[in-house]
Amino acid sequence: MSTSTFTQSPRTSFESVYFDDDIHVAASTCKGVENQVADIMAFLIKELNCAVFPDSEGRCSLVQEPLPFFISMIVNATTSYILDIGAVIAAAHTLVMRLYETDPSLGTAWSGHQLFLSAFAVAAQEQPSSHPEVLNACVFWSILSKFTLEEVIEIQVCLFDKLEGRVCVFSEVIENVKQQPRKRLPEEWRQEGEDMKLAKKKRSLGGQMAAFLGRRRSSW
Numbered sequence: 001m002s003t004s005t006f007t008q009s010p011r012t013s014f015e016s017v018y019f020d021d022d023i024h025v026a027a028s029t030c031k032g033v034e035n036q037v038a039d040i041m042a043f044l045i046k047e048l049n050c051a052v053f054p055d056s057e058g059r060c061s062l063v064q065e066p067l068p069f070f071i072s073m074i075v076n077a078t079t080s081y082i083l084d085i086g087a088v089i090a091a092a093h094t095l096v097m098r099l100y101e102t103d104p105s106l107g108t109a110w111s112g113h114q115l116f117l118s119a120f121a122v123a124a125q126e127q128p129s130s131h132p133e134v135l136n137a138c139v140f141w142s143i144l145s146k147f148t149l150e151e152v153i154e155i156q157v158c159l160f161d162k163l164e165g166r167v168c169v170f171s172e173v174i175e176n177v178k179q180q181p182r183k184r185l186p187e188e189w190r191q192e193g194e195d196m197k198l199a200k201k202k203r204s205l206g207g208q209m210a211a212f213l214g215r216r217r218s219s220w
Contacts, residue, residue, distance in 0.1 A: 050112030
């Protein structure tokens with residue numbers, strides 16, 4: 001596992017009694033990033049009041065794990081594909097907090113499983129990777145999470161829409177730009193880059209959805 005400035009969170013001690021047993025047990029399986037995993041679990045469950053168990057009326061209620069174990073499973077299953085898992089977890093946490101700023105009712109409008117999956121998948125796709133063909137494929141996240149392909153695409157598109165494409169959150173890059181004022185891009189250029197990235201992502205997700213629907217129609 002690569003070293004990371006994000007590897008352990010300075011905000012919360014892993015041994016804190018703030019976390020309940022499920023969070024502690026699940027986070028402890030994510031070696032090297034236990035604090036960060038516990039932080040995002042606690043934020044979703046204790047701050048946003050997301051349900052620990054999937055919606056009992058949902059399609060996946062009998063197959064998806066309780067939220068803390070769902071999160072640890074996603075993290076552990078993707079670590080080998082990601083260059084810096086600590087950075088991706090930190091970025092996913094930032095995306096969830098940005099979503100909360102745009103919609104304070106986030107915890108009731110989205111399930112914790114949807115929130116984490118959408119933020120983590122987008123964060124993983126934004127970081128340079130030696131396995132982009134895996135991380136950029138919605139079918140990969142569908143199989144891993146047990147959400148349908150349609151659901152995976154829908155929640156990612158919804159995240160991009162709500163954040164208006166503001167998904168670049170790796171603080172090392174941002175800090176480097178701030179420290180080099182001569183290379184700082186004008187605000188409108190940065191926004192244009194965000195808009196182009198959003199459009200590109202929507203085209204990619206739209207293409208995957210079209211292919212999925214095409215396969216379904218051909219099977220009818």
